[in-house]
Amino acid sequence: MPAAHAPSTTTTDGDIATAASLRGRIQSHLGIDPRALGAFRIGIGLVIIADLLVLRAPQLAMFYTDDGVFPRATLAEVAPTLARWSLYAISGSLWVQALWLGLTVVLAACLLVGYLPRFAAVGTAVLLASLHARNPYLVNGGDTILISVLFLAAFLPLDAQWSLRRRPRPDDDRILSIATATILLHVVVIYAINAVLKFQSEAWTSGVAVQRIFQLEDFVYLLGPTLAEYPAVLTGINWLWTAVLSASVLLVAATGWLRIATVVAFIGAHLSMAATMRLGAFPFVMCAVLVLFLPPRLWDAIDQVVTKRDIPSRLEPIRREIGDSTPSGTRLLVRRGLRVTATGLLVCLFIVLVGWQLVAADLVETPSSGAGSTLESASWAFFAPNPPDSYSWYVVEAEYESGTVIDLVDGETVDFDRPPNAMERYPTTLWKRYGTKSQGVDGAAQPVAANGCERTSADVESVTIYRVEQPVDADGPVGEPIPHQQATVACG
Template sequence: MTAGQADTANETPPTPARAAAHSLRSAVRARLGIDLRALAAFRIALGAIVLADLLLIRLPGLRTFYTDQGTLPRDALAQSFPTFEALSLHALSGSLWVQGLLIGIAAVAAGCLLVGYRTRLATAISAVLLASVFARNPYVLNGGDTIMLSVLLLGLFLPLGARWSVDACRRGDRQTEPESSRICTVATAVILVHFVGIYAVNGILKFRSEAWMTGTAVQRIFHLEQYVVLLGPFLTDFSALLTAANWAWVALLTVSPLLLLTTGRLRLALAGAFIGAQLGLGVTMRLGAFPFVMVAILLLYLPPDVWDRFEDTLEAHVPARYRALESTPTTAKPTIAEHVPATLRRTGRIAVAMALVCGLVAVVGWQAIALGFLETPEPVTAAIDDDIEGASWAFFAPNPPEGYWWYAWEADLESGETVGTLTDESGAIDRPPDAADRDPSVLWKRYGSELRYAPASQYEPLAAYYCEQVAADGESAESVTVYKLEQPVDADGPTGDLEHDARLEYAC
């Protein structure tokens, strides 16, 4: 008997329990694991989105929404949101140059995240500064912002820089074989479950809605002029198409748990359908970074075959010197973690895993409270009900708004004249040609949405801002009155009379 035959004879055949355990591990890995190249694509997309959000959305509104000369000075922030004021780095100063400096640092960190340079540090700085700027003005947030922040925080526990990164080049990582390119950890499971939970909660809320269940919700949404931009206005007359979109979206949300339960081509088809739907939102509605953040997260669900083909395409059509950050085999330098005792490293991993699981349980509980599945003390329930969209990411659910709104103002000048945006040239109060034009930016739209049901006192910073605007034009205003106007709509368009409400009269 040869040595090889002896080894074969001495091998212990796998027991049914071991075989079952191996099959279970393989099944879990295929569903809750993430390809390292998917993580790299996610990092690149997330870095680009954060950078665009900072430079294209936050920076143009820096003075208006983040300084003491804008619509929410720090004293007003401290009065309405004392916890946010205490935690925000941006609230340390009300000057424009400090806000610009912090945005600049955040932009550099986002750029480093994009290219994968000092990836974990860049992710941490991005998360801290993004949380800080969000806390500086809660009136200009939406559910997409909180999702972007949550995935940045989860990214701290994921190897985002393992592939296609400057870090990989600096470490000299060798090309990972396809069979070992998927990792499965508590962090990968949490981010995948967390994201599917967002869709699943939204789907449950849709089933509680008469508008969604009668197929009229999307038609109504496309008549909400403060949201609809770009290609959106051209679709309002295609009622059959919008009805089909209504049912297609409900169907997708219903089967969203299959993103976790399926593998291979079926998962690819589902992820592709969701990506198409989110891109459709991006070209028809003014929602800021939200649809693009969702697309970035959906990249994590793409199976390894997709990334194999992507790399094969790069190798076939792109010269090696131009390929994205390929690794060069060198002697890897020891990391700081390698000098930490094994017992301490193991304890740290367990602590991180427990923290991630507790965070996921908290998020699931939060959503369960918002859905009414868990009973809570009345103050907690009331707080969540006050802003269910922010609490449970319930976008246009359970029902879309029944009207679109905008704000107008009038200033009485010392000269006796009246200026402002309440009336048109004929002196009549009428709908604007396009309500979206009354909100010059995404931040203005969010600000107006959050103020809809706010008490009159919270309009004072806005009125003071208009007083300064009049003064900047060389006029002197005695008082400013802020109005909220709302046009009711249904699936067929505007209906009923235009409603206008004087929210505050403010002495300049």
């Protein structure tokens, strides 16, 4: 009888090689270098701390307490859901707001140095969401992107590199998981939605959108006013930014130098925005997130610089004090048990984020969507489909018992003429953001007028707030300013 054939290992070896090759290809597109995770963690931590300490802390009393322009009673009236779950709405006292803000800074610092970074990411996201819920009129798209990224980052090994907690370096040059794929695709979706909306816009497809944006005098700053004098350059920027957004798929589709070039193009665009427009933390959040796409060949060069400076050995004494985070066998079993649940939660979170932005961008219609909806105000569309066609400033009219009327903003007589620089009518960037976001919201201007009464002399009879709107087109202001009375409060 014929001899039995021995089991062939050729097919098995071939299958293993094919699987390894497929994993390698996926890894090159959806994997993240551990050093990129470290740089991302450090960058996000720095952005959060700077935003809290430089932008928000100095005006904590004005915008987040009951003695300011947006007390909890107003929040409960205009957004009762936010008032119920915001931790900052537990009390209207300044010390409570300062306590929560300080805790957020501490958690952001833990994220920065890599101490319990996953816990720090979730805690920071929750506290930031609570801060923004306390005053939703100080929130822009960059703030909501930051929170979404922090929640997604909690599923990543953020202590894989440049961290105070030691984690064994993975054998592969990239970490590949559902979490890495999700956060990378999340960024691509943000840009892709923006690109789709721009192609639906007449202003963007005709090349005048950027020119119109740079006519918003309360919005452009630093190099912005100078750049506004060159319409041909602005037209080129219009088409260039549209092209870069359209190429966002290359962030995951490309590898090697093409991916590096795509990342550099996006980072360059965001830094240019930061140098010309008031966008808050948004450009810097996006720059920090974009480093996740940088491939190993670039990090190898950076790693050589870090090694030459002997930074790892300098951190070693601190690491010894904190202790080794190498997990035990029991902890490994627990982690494996949680991994399936975490994966399901991550996928659901990604679906919710994408669905939210499709609704916010009006790409999907729902019964609750509308021009004044909360979803729209939290959209990541950014000047899409159409940029604003006007800018505004405020006149705060105080009438004295003697009949004298002055503008509390500058102490001069009241007039509605266009100022040389509309931004000078706002004390700070947060005031500008609050004035822009809260315009047309019932009840939002009343506390501001009342606050004006409290900050004036006793012989002021009333304070009236006007929002003055200036229409613009690509060539500049159009027509005369249009005043809109917002609120009047009797003082005394």
